[in-house]
Amino acid sequence: MKTYKQVFSELKEQNNTALIPFFVLGDPDFDTSLEVIKASIDAGADILELGIPFSDPIADGPTIQKADIRAIRAGMNVAKALELVRKVKEHRDIPIGLLMYYNLVYQYGTEKFFKDFHEAGVNSVLIADLSIDDADEITGPAASAGLDTVFMATPVTDPERMKLVASKTTGFIYTVSVLGVTGSREKLSDTAEGLVGKLKELTDVPVCVGFGISTPEQAVAVAKAGADGVIIGSKIVSLVERNLGDRDKAIVEVSTFLAEVKNAI
Amino acid sequence: MKHRGRFGDYGGFYVPEVLIPVLEELEEAFYNFYEDRQFVTELADLSKNYAGRPSPLYHAKRFSEYVGFNVYLKREDLLHGGAHKVNNTLGQGLLAKYMGKTKLIAETGAGQHGLATAMIGALFGMETKVFMGVTDIERQSVNVHKMKLCGTKVIGVEGGTGTLKDAINDALRYWTAHVTDTFYLFGSACGPHPYPTIVKHFQRCIGEEARQQCLDQIGRLPDMVVACVGGGSNAIGIFSGFFDDKNVRLIGVEAGGRSVSEGRHAATLVAGRVGILHGAKAYLLQDDEGQVDETESVSAGLDYPAVGPEHCLLKDTGRAEYVAAEDEDVLDVFELLSKTEGILPALESSHALAYLVSQKGKLDPEQIAVVNLSGRGDKDVSIVEKHRPLLND
Ligand SMILES: Cc1ncc(COP(=O)(O)O)c(C=O)c1O
Numbered sequence: 001m002k003t004y005k006q007v008f009s010e011l012k013e014q015n016n017t018a019l020i021p022f023f024v025l026g027d028p029d030f031d032t033s034l035e036v037i038k039a040s041i042d043a044g045a046d047i048l049e050l051g052i053p054f055s056d057p058i059a060d061g062p063t064i065q066k067a068d069i070r071a072i073r074a075g076m077n078v079a080k081a082l083e084l085v086r087k088v089k090e091h092r093d094i095p096i097g098l099l100m101y102y103n104l105v106y107q108y109g110t111e112k113f114f115k116d117f118h119e120a121g122v123n124s125v126l127i128a129d130l131s132i133d134d135a136d137e138i139t140g141p142a143a144s145a146g147l148d149t150v151f152m153a154t155p156v157t158d159p160e161r162m163k164l165v166a167s168k169t170t171g172f173i174y175t176v177s178v179l180g181v182t183g184s185r186e187k188l189s190d191t192a193e194g195l196v197g198k199l200k201e202l203t204d205v206p207v208c209v210g211f212g213i214s215t216p217e218q219a220v221a222v223a224k225a226g227a228d229g230v231i232i233g234s235k236i237v238s239l240v241e242r243n244l245g246d247r248d249k250a251i252v253e254v255s256t257f258l259a260e261v262k263n264a265i
Numbered sequence: 266m267k268h269r270g271r272f273g274d275y276g277g278f279y280v281p282e283v284l285i286p287v288l289e290e291l292e293e294a295f296y297n298f299y300e301d302r303q304f305v306t307e308l309a310d311l312s313k314n315y316a317g318r319p320s321p322l323y324h325a326k327r328f329s330e331y332v333g334f335n336v337y338l339k340r341e342d343l344l345h346g347g348a349h350k351v352n353n354t355l356g357q358g359l360l361a362k363y364m365g366k367t368k369l370i371a372e373t374g375a376g377q378h379g380l381a382t383a384m385i386g387a388l389f390g391m392e393t394k395v396f397m398g399v400t401d402i403e404r405q406s407v408n409v410h411k412m413k414l415c416g417t418k419v420i421g422v423e424g425g426t427g428t429l430k431d432a433i434n435d436a437l438r439y440w441t442a443h444v445t446d447t448f449y450l451f452g453s454a455c456g457p458h459p460y461p462t463i464v465k466h467f468q469r470c471i472g473e474e475a476r477q478q479c480l481d482q483i484g485r486l487p488d489m490v491v492a493c494v495g496g497g498s499n500a501i502g503i504f505s506g507f508f509d510d511k512n513v514r515l516i517g518v519e520a521g522g523r524s525v526s527e528g529r530h531a532a533t534l535v536a537g538r539v540g541i542l543h544g545a546k547a548y549l550l551q552d553d554e555g556q557v558d559e560t561e562s563v564s565a566g567l568d569y570p571a572v573g574p575e576h577c578l579l580k581d582t583g584r585a586e587y588v589a590a591e592d593e594d595v596l597d598v599f600e601l602l603s604k605t606e607g608i609l610p611a612l613e614s615s616h617a618l619a620y621l622v623s624q625k626g627k628l629d630p631e632q633i634a635v636v637n638l639s640g641r642g643d644k645d646v647s648i649v650e651k652h653r654p655l656l657n658d
Binding site: 054055056058059060061065072077078101102103104106107108128129130131132133134151152153154155156157158161165176178179180181 | 266277278279280281282283285286287424425430434437438441442443444445540541542543544549551553554555556557
């Protein structure tokens with residue numbers, strides 16, 4: 001199974017930045033979701049960030065909230081998410097990070113959740129509503145399942161805490177570039193670049209930036225600031241949303257956009 | 266964070282990383298000020314002269330006669346704003362002022378916490394926004410108008426079923442983007458640490474007063490203390506005055522909604538399973554996978570799928586008992602208290618009263634029950650009328 005380490009060091013040699021699209025699993029339905037994700041890999045995705053939909057996603061803006069509802073209504077659940085991940089891995093072996101809300105993991109049983117998803121081909125599980133203070137609830141199970149850990153840093157995380165985040169992270173630091181929930185932003189705040197710089201001074205752990213990135217220009221700015229990866233969520237999800245009922249067009253638009261970003265960074 | 270905010274294994278602060286610094290700031294400010302002389306003096310003055318504390322303890326004799334034992338009402342409904350919510354909004358509002366914050370946000374279900382926040386926003390001259398589900402805006406429209414009159418912006422929340430849970434979701438999302446200048450005035454004894462601790466602290470006056478009033482007016486402690494439970498603030502407020510009085514039963518009454526057995530309710534402690542929502546580990550109404558259930562109740566203030574963490578611990582240890590009252594019985598008792606005492610109880614508080622009616626004839630006539638009448642029912646008149654049209658005579 002391909003690891004984060006392998007991907008980041010390969011890209012580093014080529015002086016490249018990882019392209020990391022985010023999808024809500026099962027949005028708008030199982031088959032479309034699978035085909036769009038596969039197409040994104042073909043278009044140049046280096047790592048995937050995948051979310052299992054939750055009824056109350058408090059860290060997400062309207063675009064991803066709506067995708068969660070679409071996916072849940074179409075029958076997405078944890079068992080089907082496992083199946084979807086397996087099918088994606090059959091297409092290509094690239095690292096996958098899950099982005100979750102804690103209750104779904106907790107109800108499934110944290111250890112079993114980590115073990116089952118690792119077996120399906122997942123490299124890490126980031127829990128949006130679990131901060132570094134409670135990292136102990138997941139670092140043990142993650143290690144025994146063979147998963148890497150991913151934690152977040154934000155524009156309001158102080159340097160001491162950043163060090164703590166870095167010390168608990170084995171995969172990459174998910175750097176939130178703006179204050180706020182997920183969603184496309186016209187302007188990326190200058191904090192993103194400063195934040196990457198600060199983290200880079202503190203740690204060798206790879207730093208990826210997400211939240212608000214929606215154009216190739218923004219992705220380039222983040223890459224230039226030294227980020228190891230660019231995570232694009234709401235923008236991609238909005239392309240899926242814009243083409244409900246037309247799978248082929250969704251695939252084309254997502255692929256075209258990702259290829260454009262890939263080219264730019 | 267200095268403290269873990271745990272009640273047994275319940276509680277904690279399960280929030281996105283971006284909210285941690287602002288919760289730390291809040292925790293630090295609370296522990297700095299809550300015993301500060303000036304803070305305490307100012308809060309005591311406002312509680313008395315602005316809110317109208319202490320609230321009376323009233324022996325409801327005709328209602329008592331009906332149920333067959335003694336019922337005393339702790340009259341939080343007489344406070345300014347018409348509910349216990351003002352105790353908390355004065356406390357947190359003052360905290361916001363001491364912290365130098367100038368903007369307030371809050372969520373609201375029944376509109377009582379929203380109104381109590383709107384009042385304090387006006388009182389302290391702070392820009393105030395209240396998030397409220399669209400279903401609740403419709404069924405509690407009187408309170409929406411009152412909030413607007415106080416200068417508050419009411420933001421309608423479309424998500425989910427347009428109720429309290431959805432309002433909290435959007436308030437948290439908004440806060441995430443405005444952590445640097447906005448104080449989130451949380452309305453119940455739930456949510457992430459330090460809110461359950463802060464809200465309990467500002468509501469404990471209910472129980473402290475009630476206990477002393479029992480000793481002064483009746484000459485003994487009650488046999489039971491009954492309160493409705495939404496997030497759990499009025500209940501924890503009155504229960505906490507009696508924690509050490511082991512012979513006093515503490516009974517929390519949740520929203521049984523249309524029907525508990527059919528799954529159409531909001532009785533979290535009665536029918537939920539431990540989970541994580543809105544920053545805390547607590548009992549939660551959810552499906553097998555952990556998706557949060559839709560809830561149903563005639564009372565907007567109790568229509569919530571989670572509950573405060575301390576109540577979860579009180580349930581597990583058996584120190585408090587939790588039951589549910591269904592809508593029809595709640596509507597009955599709304600009419601009953603109005604007819605027997607000339608007091609219109611909030612539909613939320615009517616749940617606590619409905620429990621007493623369920624005990625009619627089962628208790629010794631000497632028994633004494635203290636009920637937290639957490640709010641007045643003016644806001645609910647149109648709901649009650651819809652369910653129980655008045656005869657046109
Ligand atoms: C009058 C009244 N009582 C009770 C509640 C329920 O809240 P809590 O359980 O926090 O007391 C509300 C909430 O809106 C209310 O308005």
